[in-house]
Amino acid sequence: MKAKIDNANATALQRMLDSQPVWVDVKAAHEVIPAMDKYQIFHAGPPVSWEEMCQPMQGAIVAALKYEGLATSTDEAFALASSGKIKFSPCHEARAVGPMTGIISYSMPVLVVENKTFGNLAFSTINEGAGDVLRFGAYSDNAVHRLIWMEKVLAPALKAAVNKMEGLSLKVIMAQALQMGDELHMRNQASSALFIKTMAKPLAEVVDDNKKLQEIMAFLTQNNDQFFLNFAMAAQKATADAAHGIEYSTLVTTIARNGVNVGIRVSGLGDQWFTAPAPPVDGLYFTGFSAADANPDIGDSAIMETCGLGGLAMAAAPAVVRFLGAGTYRDALKYTNDMYEITVGENPHFAMPNLDFRGTPMGIDIRKVIETSITPVINTAIVSSKAGVGMIGAGVARAPLSMFEQALLAFVEKLNL
Amino acid sequence: MVSSPNELFNQPLAVINIGLKIFAEALQEQAVPCVHVDWRPPAGGDSNLLAILAKLNS
Known part of the structure; x- marks a missing residue:
């Protein structure tokens, strides 16, 4: 038995080591998660019901329902979330990951990462930066407006840039960042800086509207040191799934x-x-x-x-x-x-x-x-x-x-x- | 070769402590040279888990 297990583990380890996660696209969650509908929400961690959820996760779901236009007020969103009409599932069961509350709803843009060695895909939300943010359970108008801006302005720009680049190897950035003092979970200063250095020119090439480009560059460069975390998470998910x-x-x-x-x-x-x-x-x-x-x-x-x-x-x-x-x-x-x-x-x-x-x-x-x-x-x-x-x-x-x-x-x- | 405990304790001690760190710390506080080995019983000493590990590692 030991030999069987050791051989299987050697295979799994080798598949992790051989993985080549490459960021290839940005798409709406419903475009990449099969049969997803507007009343389906994915969350961090193992399965959990609405009644069992912690407050931050419930708050993030309220923000997502307002963002999706399924509720016009906070009270309406809480009522809908607890009505039994919303189906909750773990992100991991949809090849996806999200930091903190990890909420992914129908229209949210997600990073698409392809493991080029094995062909499997993984998805992650885009990091919202600091402040009033869904991932920490905020459901204020500010939090919702930020999600809308990310969908309408940031995501199309990132998509156009990465499509023009024909993909970006995440493993290369992660390996460099590790040598620059990041552990890539709670410190992403180097990886985010490397990412922005890499993306500045492609973004400038694909965003014609100067005001939008200024907004995007401000978002990426101000108070957003963890921006690369979500890319790294999708890369790790693509790597883990291969094993x-x-x-x-x-x-x-x-x-x-x-x-x-x-x-x-x-x-x-x-x-x-x-x-x-x-x-x-x-x-x-x-x-x-x-x-x-x-x-x-x-x-x-x-x-x-x-x-x-x-x-x-x-x-x-x-x-x-x-x-x-x-x-x-x-x-x-x-x-x-x-x-x-x-x-x-x-x-x-x-x-x-x-x-x-x-x-x-x-x-x-x-x-x-x-x-x-x-x-x-x-x-x-x-x-x-x-x-x-x-x-x-x-x-x-x-x-x-x-x-x-x-x-x-x-x-x-x-x-x- | 030390012939008796008394003789052992009448000379400077150098200690290797295995397991609970508190014993190593007590000696170090008294300036006794001591190397600590971070060791704990396999599977926390749980006989059921040890039996399972033995099956998987056989």
């Missing part, structure tokens, strides 16, 4: 949180979720906030950790350590070194200068997690438990051990051992 469905593989291909529960999926166990209560985030809070104000861990952005970045690559990003309240740089080294204990390989394409160019830990094995009791470390933003308040800090969360225990038990049951 999913390998019989006998015990590698984790999904880690995602909905603010109430966190769930994992395993390559050799189909689409079954293994869940546990979402953990609290240990971190630093903005002035005026404390742990008492925080929602438990939320977002599909743990796809960064699933494929070896974010918390797993903390050693690459000394600057993020203080931002997260994660101790000293020595602690960051320990986080990454611990992650080598639960992974089956390393990614030489993502070399970390601070570890003498050692590759990032890659391929989380549920057997190793159980054996060592070391669980994946997740770097993350902290959102207020009240809808609309937004981001109140940043920190580190640990994926609960019980999910991995459940997965291991399901694995032996499936194999009749």
Whole structure:
């Protein structure tokens, strides 16, 4: 049995390593998600009902219903959301990911990323920047107007530019950014800068209206350091999906949180979720906030950790350590070194200068997690438990051990051992 | 070769601590040279999980 599992894991790992995620297009969600209708909404994390959802996720859904024109007021949107007419599903089950609340509705433009090696597609929302934003549960008019501007102005420009470029390799930007001090989950300063440097000329070429071009460049360059995160998430999703469905593989291909529960999926166990209560985030809070104000861990952005970045690559990003309240740089080294204990390989394409160019830990094995009791470390933003308040800090969360225990038990049951 | 515990404790100690870090920290606070090994029982000592791991790794 060991040989079968090890071989399957080697195959899954190789598929992750061989993946070449390329941003190829921007399309409306309903154009890429089969049979999607206006009354369908996708969310971060494992399945969750409206009644069970945390406040920020409910707030984001209210914003989406107003944005879609399905409700003309906040009260009407809450009533519709709780009426049973809206179908809620995890983004991950539609080959998609979204940070924080992760809400994707019918008309929202999504980034289309193609894994050129294996042909699979992955989708992500476009990052809204800072302030009043849906991903943190805001449903104000400002939040809705921003979504409309992104659909009408930003998305067509990005689409035209990437079409003209015939695609943009995301792995190249991610590898460079890792060497410039990003871990690509909570620090995307370098990746966003590289992205904007790459896109400035193509955008200028495809946007004729000078006022619109100014708006776009202001949006991309002002208070928007996490803009590249969504591209990286789609790249990681395309990479993880390529390693999913390998019989006998015990590698984790999904880690995602909905603010109430966190769930994992395993390559050799189909689409079954293994869940546990979402953990609290240990971190630093903005002035005026404390742990008492925080929602438990939320977002599909743990796809960064699933494929070896974010918390797993903390050693690459000394600057993020203080931002997260994660101790000293020595602690960051320990986080990454611990992650080598639960992974089956390393990614030489993502070399970390601070570890003498050692590759990032890659391929989380549920057997190793159980054996060592070391669980994946997740770097993350902290959102207020009240809808609309937004981001109140940043920190580190640990994926609960019980999910991995459940997965291991399901694995032996499936194999009749 | 140390012949008795008394003789051992009558000379400078260099300690390797395995497991609970608090013992290493206590020695380090007393300026006793100590290397800590971060070790814990496999599968947290859970016999059921250990049996499953043994099956999967056989």
